[in-house]
Amino acid sequence: MRITLIGSGNVATHLGAAFKNAGHQIVQVWSRNLQNAALLAYHIKAEPIDQLAKIDPNTDLIVIAVKDDAVEDVASFIPIKNILVVHTCGSKSLQTLEKYFVACGVFYPLQTFSKNREIDFNSVPLCIESTDKNSTDILLELGKTISTQVTYVDSNQRKTLHLAAAFACNFPNYLYAVAAALLQEKQLDFDLLKPLILETALKVQEFLPFKVQTGPAVRGDRQTMAAHLTLLQHHPDWQEIYRLLSQGIIKMDKHGSA
Amino acid sequence: MRITLIGSGNVATHLGAAFKNAGHQIVQVWSRNLQNAALLAYHIKAEPIDQLAKIDPNTDLIVIAVKDDAVEDVASFIPIKNILVVHTCGSKSLQTLEKYFVACGVFYPLQTFSKNREIDFNSVPLCIESTDKNSTDILLELGKTISTQVTYVDSNQRKTLHLAAAFACNFPNYLYAVAAALLQEKQLDFDLLKPLILETALKVQEFLPFKVQTGPAVRGDRQTMAAHLTLLQHHPDWQEIYRLLSQGIIKMDKHGSA
Numbered sequence: 158m159r160i161t162l163i164g165s166g167n168v169a170t171h172l173g174a175a176f177k178n179a180g181h182q183i184v185q186v187w188s189r190n191l192q193n194a195a196l197l198a199y200h201i202k203a204e205p206i207d208q209l210a211k212i213d214p215n216t217d218l219i220v221i222a223v224k225d226d227a228v229e230d231v232a233s234f235i236p237i238k239n240i241l242v243v244h245t246c247g248s249k250s251l252q253t254l255e256k257y258f259v260a261c262g263v264f265y266p267l268q269t270f271s272k273n274r275e276i277d278f279n280s281v282p283l284c285i286e287s288t289d290k291n292s293t294d295i296l297l298e299l300g301k302t303i304s305t306q307v308t309y310v311d312s313n314q315r316k317t318l319h320l321a322a323a324f325a326c327n328f329p330n331y332l333y334a335v336a337a338a339l340l341q342e343k344q345l346d347f348d349l350l351k352p353l354i355l356e357t358a359l360k361v362q363e364f365l366p367f368k369v370q371t372g373p374a375v376r377g378d379r380q381t382m383a384a385h386l387t388l389l390q391h392h393p394d395w396q397e398i399y400r401l402l403s404q405g406i407i408k409m410d411k412h413g414s415a
Numbered sequence: 416m417r418i419t420l421i422g423s424g425n426v427a428t429h430l431g432a433a434f435k436n437a438g439h440q441i442v443q444v445w446s447r448n449l450q451n452a453a454l455l456a457y458h459i460k461a462e463p464i465d466q467l468a469k470i471d472p473n474t475d476l477i478v479i480a481v482k483d484d485a486v487e488d489v490a491s492f493i494p495i496k497n498i499l500v501v502h503t504c505g506s507k508s509l510q511t512l513e514k515y516f517v518a519c520g521v522f523y524p525l526q527t528f529s530k531n532r533e534i535d536f537n538s539v540p541l542c543i544e545s546t547d548k549n550s551t552d553i554l555l556e557l558g559k560t561i562s563t564q565v566t567y568v569d570s571n572q573r574k575t576l577h578l579a580a581a582f583a584c585n586f587p588n589y590l591y592a593v594a595a596a597l598l599q600e601k602q603l604d605f606d607l608l609k610p611l612i613l614e615t616a617l618k619v620q621e622f623l624p625f626k627v628q629t630g631p632a633v634r635g636d637r638q639t640m641a642a643h644l645t646l647l648q649h650h651p652d653w654q655e656i657y658r659l660l661s662q663g664i665i666k667m668d669k670h671g672s673a
Contacts, residue, residue, distance in 0.1 A: 246640050267611055268611055269618070269629050271622075274614075281610055282606070288607055313601070316599055316642070317600070319639075322630075324591070324653075324657075325591055325615070326611050326629065327589050327619075327629055327631075327664070328614065329587035330624050330629070332660075333587075336582040337625070338580040340579050343576075346566075347623065349540045349542070349576065353525055354616050355617070356534070357584045357587055357588055358612045359616075360529065366595055369529060370592065372580075372581050376482075378484065381483065384506065385581060396664060401659060402590075404652075405656065
């Protein structure tokens with residue numbers, strides 16, 4: 158396929174490379190900042206542009222991969238109306254694009270992308286949605302060329318998926334940061350926790366999380382929980398987090414599921 | 416070394432196998448339940464016993480690997496007083512053993528062990544502590560035969576390490592469970608989140624967590640946070656967790672660290 162990329166951030170960079178590696182042609186890369194566009198365009202052999210008015214109409218698909226808040230703004234300035242346009246956001250509905258284009262959709266890669274980390278796109282789940290059957294088929298086909306896990310997810314489901322991703326990624330990472338800070342206070346190396354963090358994530362690749370819950374809360378070990386809360390006495394915020402999450406674990410255990 | 420294992424649970428099983436594979440001889444395995452002792456003893460070619468009075472004094476080290484709450488009880492019934500005895504608990508101080516034995520220590524493998532998962536013990540951090548220099552040297556040497564990461568950690572530090580492990584393992588696993596439950600409500604497969612969970616854990620193997628925080632809270636994206644809280648309206652407990660953790664992330668961002 159001939160694909161036009163709108164954006165030059167993490168998602169655009171990883172998607173662009175995956176498309177290119179799968180044999181697709183990236184026609185143009187747009188960024189507000191021409192230098193950013195040029196940098197990504199160079200790697201995936203595309204033309205860099207910094208004006209949406211310059212989008213080449215000889216393309217099969219326009220992929221808007223900009224920050225969530227900028228999607229609608231960018232969409233409103235795309236002059237071409239009769240080419241399939243998708244956005245890549247978990248938090249934005251399909252409706253965001255519907256008022257601007259005849260055929261549109263969502264192409265949401267459910268992963269956390271960072272500049273300095275390679276991602277094996279093959280294992281990134283792609284969540285597809287679109288306005289019509291024809292576009293859906295095109296997006297599912299395209300998805301399968303870069304990932305082994307391509308699923309149709311409607312806007313309503315995707316909202317929940319995006320929320321769940323906060324619980325599965327953003328919040329655990331914050332808790333890692335709290336753990337790292339606690340260790341630092343006692344001159345302990347964060348390296349000590351790395352194998353534990355990794356194993357915890359690996360375990361739920363195989364088992365449902367509520368079945369492999371460990372720790373004092375699920376054992377009902379009130380003595381250890383009390384000792385932990387005392388240790389946190391100079392960090393009232395973390396104490397409150399400890400209390401709330403422990404209560405959640407105790408309730409989950411009773412219900413046999415969160 | 417000649418090693419006696421007290422316990423037949425997850426930690427005893429994984430430790431026993433690691434010792435055996437490193438060429439040590441497991442003399443006996445004790446469990447309250449002889450069948451459990453026999454099962455583990457069979458795998459590591461040891462003698463199963465169900466009475467602490469039957470411990471063979473011809474051993475170099477007694478490893479107490481029972482539940483945290485049972486450590487002291489078991490220790491009080493071990494009739495041999497002049498052999499090095501260690502426990503394997505993160506939450507128990509060295510003092511727990513000091514009243515019962517001349518030389519004692521702690522041999523704490525910082526990992527979450529499950530019956531059905533193989534663990535590469537080589538990458539499990541071992542936290543060592545003991546009453547005297549000679550015992551410390553013995554335990555550090557022993558540790559190095561089964562792990563590449565062996566560290567001296569005193570009881571005070573270990574308390575914090577054990578608390579930090581709750582933040583790095585128990586609580587993230589609970590949040591995975593909440594995410595799984597949210598997905599289930601919308602007939603979405605938990606498989607969709609697995610690569611995200613794994614990548615989040617892999618990222619902090621390389622970078623400090625506060626440097627790779629993602630999500631609406633760290634972006635200050637109040638619109639998305641409000642939408643997420645609305646989605647959680649039928650789950651007030653999870654709403655409170657969402658609020659508290661998001662506030663933590665916002666504060667962390669300001670301080671440049673949790």
